Amino acid sequence: MIMLFAKKSKDHRTIFKVGGVEIGGKGIVIVAGPCSVGDEKSLEATAADLKKLGVKIMRGGAYKPRTSPYSFQGHQENGLKILSKVAKSYGLLTISEALSVEQVFKVAKYCDIIQIGARHMRSSPILKTVGRLKKPVLLKRAISASYKDWLYAAEYILKEGNNKVILCERGIMGFGQETRNVLDIMSVDYMKRKTHLPVFVDPSHATGKREMVYSACLAAIAAGVDGLLIEASHSPNRELSDKRQTISTKTLGKIIKKGRTLAKAVNRSLV
Amino acid sequence: MIMLFAKKSKDHRTIFKVGGVEIGGKGIVIVAGPCSVGDEKSLEATAADLKKLGVKIMRGGAYKPRTSPYSFQGHQENGLKILSKVAKSYGLLTISEALSVEQVFKVAKYCDIIQIGARHMRSSPILKTVGRLKKPVLLKRAISASYKDWLYAAEYILKEGNNKVILCERGIMGFGQETRNVLDIMSVDYMKRKTHLPVFVDPSHATGKREMVYSACLAAIAAGVDGLLIEASHSPNRELSDKRQTISTKTLGKIIKKGRTLAKAVNRSLV
Amino acid sequence: MIMLFAKKSKDHRTIFKVGGVEIGGKGIVIVAGPCSVGDEKSLEATAADLKKLGVKIMRGGAYKPRTSPYSFQGHQENGLKILSKVAKSYGLLTISEALSVEQVFKVAKYCDIIQIGARHMRSSPILKTVGRLKKPVLLKRAISASYKDWLYAAEYILKEGNNKVILCERGIMGFGQETRNVLDIMSVDYMKRKTHLPVFVDPSHATGKREMVYSACLAAIAAGVDGLLIEASHSPNRELSDKRQTISTKTLGKIIKKGRTLAKAVNRSLV
Amino acid sequence: MIMLFAKKSKDHRTIFKVGGVEIGGKGIVIVAGPCSVGDEKSLEATAADLKKLGVKIMRGGAYKPRTSPYSFQGHQENGLKILSKVAKSYGLLTISEALSVEQVFKVAKYCDIIQIGARHMRSSPILKTVGRLKKPVLLKRAISASYKDWLYAAEYILKEGNNKVILCERGIMGFGQETRNVLDIMSVDYMKRKTHLPVFVDPSHATGKREMVYSACLAAIAAGVDGLLIEASHSPNRELSDKRQTISTKTLGKIIKKGRTLAKAVNRSLV
Numbered sequence A, B, C, D: 001m002i003m004l005f006a007k008k009s010k011d012h013r014t015i016f017k018v019g020g021v022e023i024g025g026k027g028i029v030i031v032a033g034p035c036s037v038g039d040e041k042s043l044e045a046t047a048a049d050l051k052k053l054g055v056k057i058m059r060g061g062a063y064k065p066r067t068s069p070y071s072f073q074g075h076q077e078n079g080l081k082i083l084s085k086v087a088k089s090y091g092l093l094t095i096s097e098a099l100s101v102e103q104v105f106k107v108a109k110y111c112d113i114i115q116i117g118a119r120h121m122r123s124s125p126i127l128k129t130v131g132r133l134k135k136p137v138l139l140k141r142a143i144s145a146s147y148k149d150w151l152y153a154a155e156y157i158l159k160e161g162n163n164k165v166i167l168c169e170r171g172i173m174g175f176g177q178e179t180r181n182v183l184d185i186m187s188v189d190y191m192k193r194k195t196h197l198p199v200f201v202d203p204s205h206a207t208g209k210r211e212m213v214y215s216a217c218l219a220a221i222a223a224g225v226d227g228l229l230i231e232a233s234h235s236p237n238r239e240l241s242d243k244r245q246t247i248s249t250k251t252l253g254k255i256i257k258k259g260r261t262l263a264k265a266v267n268r269s270l271v
Helices: A040-053 A076-089 A101-110 A124-131 A147-159 A186-194 A203-207 A210-223 A249-265 B040-053 B076-089 B101-110 B124-131 B147-159 B186-194 B203-207 B210-223 B249-265 C040-053 C076-089 C101-110 C124-131 C147-159 C186-194 C203-207 C210-223 C249-265 D040-053 D076-089 D101-110 D124-131 D147-159 D186-194 D203-207 D210-223 D249-265
Strands: A016-018 A021-023 A027-033 A057-059 A093-097 A113-116 A137-140 A165-169 A199-201 A227-233 B016-018 B021-023 B027-033 B057-059 B093-097 B113-116 B137-140 B165-169 B199-201 B227-233 C016-018 C021-023 C027-033 C057-059 C093-097 C113-116 C137-140 C165-169 C199-201 C227-233 D016-018 D021-023 D027-033 D057-059 D093-097 D113-116 D137-140 D165-169 D199-201 D227-233
Touching: A021 A027, A027 A040, A027 A249, A040 A057, A040 A076, A040 A227, A040 A249, A057 A076, A057 A227, A076 A093, A076 A101, A093 A101, A101 A113, A101 A124, A101 B101, A113 A124, A124 A147, A137 A147, A147 A165, A147 A186, A165 A186, A186 A199, A186 A210, A186 D210, A199 A210, A203 A210, A203 A227, A210 A227, A210 A249, A210 D186, A210 D210, A227 A249, A249 D249, B021 B027, B027 B040, B027 B249, B040 B057, B040 B076, B040 B227, B040 B249, B057 B076, B057 B227, B076 B093, B076 B101, B093 B101, B101 B113, B101 B124, B113 B124, B124 B147, B137 B147, B147 B165, B147 B186, B165 B186, B186 B199, B186 B210, B186 C210, B199 B210, B203 B210, B203 B227, B210 B227, B210 B249, B210 C186, B210 C210, B227 B249, B249 C249, C021 C027, C027 C040, C027 C249, C040 C057, C040 C076, C040 C227, C040 C249, C057 C076, C057 C227, C076 C093, C076 C101, C093 C101, C101 C113, C101 C124, C101 D101, C113 C124, C124 C147, C137 C147, C147 C165, C147 C186, C165 C186, C186 C199, C186 C210, C199 C210, C203 C210, C203 C227, C210 C227, C210 C249, C227 C249, D021 D027, D027 D040, D027 D249, D040 D057, D040 D076, D040 D227, D040 D249, D057 D076, D057 D227, D076 D093, D076 D101, D093 D101, D101 D113, D101 D124, D113 D124, D124 D147, D137 D147, D147 D165, D147 D186, D165 D186, D186 D199, D186 D210, D199 D210, D203 D210, D203 D227, D210 D227, D210 D249, D227 D249
Parallel strands: A027 A057, A027 A227, A057 A093, A093 A113, A113 A137, A137 A165, A165 A199, A199 A227, B027 B057, B027 B227, B057 B093, B093 B113, B113 B137, B137 B165, B165 B199, B199 B227, C027 C057, C027 C227, C057 C093, C093 C113, C113 C137, C137 C165, C165 C199, C199 C227, D027 D057, D027 D227, D057 D093, D093 D113, D113 D137, D137 D165, D165 D199, D199 D227
Antiparallel strands: A016 A021, B016 B021, C016 C021, D016 D021
16 A cells, blocks of 8 residues: 555655745754743744744744643643734744644644644544644654654545645653653654655754754754754743753754754755 | 642552442452444444353443554444443443543443543543543553653543543553563552552553463452453454454453452452 | 474473472472672571572572672672572572673582573673583573563573573563563563473562562462562661562562462462 | 763863774764675775775674574684784774673784674673773663663773773664664763763664665764764675675765765864
């Protein structure tokens, strides 16, 4: 059986546009923003910085998947409203995560890209739902998913008719507690050979440590990534979740600068 | 912070009744039935056998979580109707899995126990939803979940007010491809020390091989389990999914017989 | 290619004697003793208790595999001498671990069974060396070994002509930090089907917690184990290593008592 | 306790020379050659190619760690002799693996660097032995080792007085069977922060697929690696082991060329 995710030829690539931004093309796309949407003012400070750095897409969680029910669960629909409002006023596109079928429709209403997180990569009702929409979907790899599991999750979406699927490596479980996860950098190369879909890397969840994000971004660019999904904030230490892995927009600027040089060395550009 | 799942004393146990069946008490409860609900006639043959064996609760999937979108996805609501109808005519109670918030309400309508499977153990919207219902919930452990992750998933349900939560070990990921999963038998002992909730074992998914189900059941009984969730059928080879790990009701009879002897040896009984 | 470890028929079993003790037969063999050999007096207290409980084989490490070079490395050859001397005076047989080819010869000189630990299961020079000796070998499973890896390690020994090989499950790596390892209980059943070799379980390393050893032993007996390798001491808290998982000989007595009842329920006996 | 592997200051680095080659300095060192040493003529063809490409150190296994005792175990001491002879005639330095204490002395006799492979990373007698020699040691990470385990293995060597230790990431166990291992690329960054020791990457074992070696090398360079240990041969398909992951010296040439550009982009050079 020939899978919809499979390349039909060596150069077969899915390239699509979100707003004016091309995904899956020669340019490596930067997506950045806080882990979760907090208050409007903080988000504005970050949005302003992203704008200056030339970043076109802002991330921000409204529905937060948390291990403990006592952890901050996100501002829900109100978070989406803040994200959408701030993004619009700075001319940015948006991406946010949905944890249920119902939330998929909410995120689709307010955002440009729907994110399916690692915990719901295997949730067929959610995958089928985003498959029936026209909106681009960023599909994160589950922390213990094989490449096959991940590709079959993408197939659920493609089968329903939505081919705007971005695969996003965000780290898998490893040995030891020193880093949050293990960035499986070779998944980029593997996926680029196996599928026509664009492949992103999330260096923030993959490492769980802000000081490692810089190297992770460079390695991803060298490995052939199509985009980076980075937790960044004007004031990382004031964020409501994942502070430890959120970089400052200042550091993001350094990554973008060095990233441009590196992208050029592998015949790509950084947008 | 004191968690709701935590024991308040050494002997603190949650015991509740489903229909007339006591869960979490001295008796070890057998739940059995096919992986997925097929046609009515087949299910009746299995139900009749279960009845004869003294089994009180029948399992059967209507919404099936499958890796591939091209695999059988279950008969959906119609499957629940068949399950419910057949179970009633044989005086059996039922359990079935829900993969989304919407499906939780469907399963709650037709069944006595709502199962949250391994793939959705970390799905907070689903956990919150079952937490707001009065129905008992069987919460399977995710294939790469730590004990803490699993207990926190239970906490999501308890926090919403539903304390009829059964923990169900169903195997975790291991090394090698010889068995489907690794039955973490000591999770039973660990959980019985840590929490007041009843702990079940699913020997079928834990091993993925029908010839290993017998030993897995005996080991679970010796380890202190409160119940067993077994894939069994009148005609395993005709089932629509998980044939390879489904035992015949004849083998189930042998397990129950030997299980009774073993249960007695550890001061329990088998119901 | 037919492997030497493979069963030639359903009832094919390797049964051999160490001293007067039959390994691989109907009786389940208890091996117990401290993690590492300390001073002679402490070991004598343990040996005396073991003798009273009817235990025939005493364990005790002289060469200790430790993660840190600053941890106690064992009393080396002197430890073997103490072990051997104390065991003889109480009429016990002995087992101890070798970490190198050279140590294999030392252990062979002083002990009745040579233990190859989890860290050296894949060490072909060591496997070949014990394969050329006549002494029984207890081969522990490596913490991330598949069944195939483990069986092939046994094959290294068998190929050299020594067929007195005992496989010993001692837990594999899992998820979370709550227990030291995951006792893969079903490895017993799997191995008993696949190979004619006796299969033991080490409940102490498998759990890392002394309070879980009791349940682990019962589960292993129910699962069909041929022997148990238990860290036990007259005074667990005074031991030089692995205190946390060492049970008192008093608890060992309780395990043996309940174990006898359980063994009988599965048509075995406990020796 | 302050470990010997720990950095004393941000810029603390261990730099040493093997022959004329600086390890741990600004230059990224290429080590290449076949998985195992075969016949002299084949090795000469590879050596000639390496020489032309400017590679200074040749790898080649004489003692091969194999899962099955029926797989090629290497040409043993004769392999070391061939490796040494061919290398000398082409002015190359050599590295080869030792699997036992005894083999350490053999490898030390014929080679410039002693390799401790993944399977023996935790073997304290071997670690102590190389620690007492003056020869540089390349210490591979075990497939399921945490960073801490790996660093403590290095500490065993450092403690004995040998500080010429190279850490080499070679992939860890992951999920699925599509690649041999998971290249934990961030281990490079982590180790460079934590320790003063040089860090290498082995892209061949890390991926197990020759077509992925190119990307793996680029990612490693971008991530800050100090050297690359690559399985390469004049005629990969004629090699006696690991053919599937061995690249041609022609491909190696391409990697070196692109690697130079990339190294420059991160302020390094390639030697």
